[in-house]
Amino acid sequence: MSLLPHIAAIRKNYAMESLTEASVAQDPITQFKNWMEETIAAEVNEPTAMVLSTVNSSGRPSGRVILLKDVTTDGFIFFTNYSSRKGQDMLENPVASLTFFWPELERQVRVEGTIAKVADEMSDAYFHSRPVGSQIGAWASPQSQPINSREELETADKDFTKRFADLDVIPRPEHWGGYILAPDHVEFWQGRPNRLHDRIVYELQNKQWHLKRLAP
Numbered sequence: 001m002s003l004l005p006h007i008a009a010i011r012k013n014y015a016m017e018s019l020t021e022a023s024v025a026q027d028p029i030t031q032f033k034n035w036m037e038e039t040i041a042a043e044v045n046e047p048t049a050m051v052l053s054t055v056n057s058s059g060r061p062s063g064r065v066i067l068l069k070d071v072t073t074d075g076f077i078f079f080t081n082y083s084s085r086k087g088q089d090m091l092e093n094p095v096a097s098l099t100f101f102w103p104e105l106e107r108q109v110r111v112e113g114t115i116a117k118v119a120d121e122m123s124d125a126y127f128h129s130r131p132v133g134s135q136i137g138a139w140a141s142p143q144s145q146p147i148n149s150r151e152e153l154e155t156a157d158k159d160f161t162k163r164f165a166d167l168d169v170i171p172r173p174e175h176w177g178g179y180i181l182a183p184d185h186v187e188f189w190q191g192r193p194n195r196l197h198d199r200i201v202y203e204l205q206n207k208q209w210h211l212k213r214l215a216p
Contacts, residue, residue, distance in 0.1 A: 012191075016106045019190035019198035027209050028186035028202040029073055032109060035102075035188070036071070044104045051099040052078065054089035062089060068098075069126060075182040076111060077118060079126055081143035083175045088144075090115045096181055106191030113183040123177035128169065136160045138176045187214070 025031040039047040046067075053063040062085060070077040076098055081087055090096060098111040117123075127135060140156040147153055164170045184204040191197055197216040202209045 017190055018192065019188060019200055021200060021211060021213060024188065024200055024211070028111075028183060028188075029071060031188060031202075032071060032111075032186070035107060035109065039102050039105060039107075042102075042105060044102050047102065049100070050078075051101075052086060053097045053099070054086050055093050055095070056089045057092035062086065068100075069178070072180075075113065075180045077122075077178055077180050079123065079176070079178045081138070081141070081176050082117075083145075084143040086144075090179065098181060108189040110185075110187040110189070111181065111183050112185040113181045115179055115181055118178035118180050120177070124172050126178060127172040127176065132170065135170045135172075136164065139164075139170075139173050192216075 025034060036047065048068040049065055050068050051063050052066050053061060055061050064086065066078055066080065068076060068078055082091075094115040095113070096115050097113075098109075100107075100109040100111075102108070127138070136157060139160045141153060186202045188200045189197060195216060199214040199216055201212050201214055203212070204210075
């Protein structure tokens with residue numbers, strides 16, 4: 001017997017916008033930037049939030065919500081702990097996907113591609129742009145590792161706060177930095193009535209982007 005029988009009845013009929021081959025940009029990065037600007041202008045909650053999905057060497061998938069920090073012609077950039085579960089997954093299997101969902105605009109973007117670390121200079125620059133508390137947190141938290149209690153984490157935070165109290169610049173931990181996902185498959189999804197949604201996909205072939213529509 002289902003524990004939540006009512007959830008099957010939850011549905012929304014999307015009808016805000018449409019998406020056509022003629023209306024999108026020639027490349028997915030430009031199209032993504034256009035949509036991101038519209039998302040920010042619409043004051044969508046957490047517009048840069050995305051699900052990063054990774055797969056380890058055994059083929060086991062894992063997903064979590066993180067924040068996009070930049071998008072360039074080369075790809076999508078984010079920062080995290082290299083020793084975390086996602087960091088280990090990307091070391092073992094350097095491919096990943098990103099999923100953005102903006103329900104206020106009835107839009108979703110899915111990105112697939114290869115993963116690489118960004119240059120140390122970029123990681124340093126972003127690390128030092130963060131609030132001091134977040135910089136210390138990167139030192140204090142052994143991300144994804146078991147800890148005995150919340151108190152253990154808070155004690156580590158206090159210890160590192162004291163350790164760096166007299167420094168003008170907190171050094172970036174070697175275990176923390178940025179990644180870039182270089183896309184080869186990007187899908188833009190616009191909700192439409194009666195579940196006949198618009199899905200426009202860009203695929204990279206021989207260094208050229210090719211456009212196609214998928215059935216919903």
